[in-house]
């Protein structure tokens with residue numbers, strides 16, 4: 001993970017921090033929102049597109065034949081096709097590989113280059129997908145989107161945390177997840193509409209990813225680097241001057257000193273990966289790796305990726321499967337409102353435990 005010059009909730013002098021919500025903070029939120037939107041959109045769009053016959057006829061005729069010939073009892077596995085799976089999962093694989101490179105770029109060159117590169121890669125991916133005439137073009141587009149996700153997901157939440165005034169940091173950070181969920185829902189709704197535009201509705205679905213991508217890229221052009229990143233890379237004066245601008249006050253001493261301290265501490269760690277494996281850092285290591293790991297391992301993305309296909313496989317019609325996916329997306333988007341309002345009142349732990357119990361019960365219910 002890039003960065004290290006940030007002290008969550010503010011540093012030791014947090015009570016002395018001053019500043020208002022300047023236009024920089026607002027633009028940072030817009031870019032963060034577009035980064036989340038496009039991630040969510042790319043997660044939510046492929047399942048619906050895959051369930052459209054026009055799309056299957058063009059790129060996966062074998063699947064289309066199999067699907068339309070299959071009788072009710074042969075419904076199961078009618079989408080079983082490695083190339084089709086490659087179309088969906090190439091995005092996540094590319095994202096995984098890109099995130100390794102993205103962390104180095106974000107740390108060494110700053111958050112802004114990663115945001116710009118991510119936005120650019122998203123734009124290329126969306127264009128390739130919308131214009132695809134063959135499978136390689138389609139998969140290359142998904143790979144470019146995945147690279148965008150690798151860079152965007154690395155840099156955008158970090159950028160948002162560093163730009164946000166300490167008091168708004170928690171709330172603004174949730175904005176990113178909020179935008180992801182809205183992106184998923186938007187994709188489900190758009191698929192529901194474009195499925196009726198024959199035979200090129202799928203091109204519209206895939207091409208509309210360019211809207212948040214352009215917002216992220218153009219927004220990124222107007223964004224400054226973060227003070228934390230400048231300080232971390234030794235540009236103390238520039239970092240201070242920027243903090244004055246971003247916070248809209250000249251009284252930034254307390255926050256600046258905290259950033260310098262945090263960055264010194266971060267730079268003193270010579271072998272971060274060796275260090276994180278030491279026994280005293282075990283709780284942090286376990287939390288930082290296992291929480292997201294198990295959150296992903298619940299299989300949430302199998303639902304998000306394949307919801308329309310799953311519903312179709314169990315016998316729903318084309319329309320019904322697409323609007324069932326809209327319901328899944330809407331529940332997912334509504335749930336984030338609950339966390340936004342509850343997170344500061346009830347605390348992180350309660351929500352975390354409640355979510356675990358709820359998921360356990362649902363999964364036990366589903367499998368029985």
Ligand SMILES: OC[C@H]1O[C@](O)(CO)[C@@H](O)[C@@H]1O
Pocket residue numbers: 043177180181295300301304332
């Ligand atoms: O809201 C669900 C979505 O949120 C994420 O877990 C990211 O935090 C995605 O992997 C998933 O699709």
